[in-house]
Amino acid sequence: MPYCRECGAKMIYDRDTRSYVCPGCGLTYTTQDLLIESRKTLGERVEENRRRRKYAEYLDWWTSSKK
């Protein structure tokens, strides 16, 4: 079961509209929306890791150059 990206509530599948509805804020997702959303999240996660690694390298350089 997917979670709402706005409020984090568990989303409920509505068979009539074939989409997920958030009981917390009323947001609706179609299954297509969810696919796009999960892909985006993965891409953002990769980007975040890359940024974090770069910062760690910078810290290494900074601390070693101070010696």
Ligand SMILES: [Zn+2]
């Ligand atoms: Zn919500």
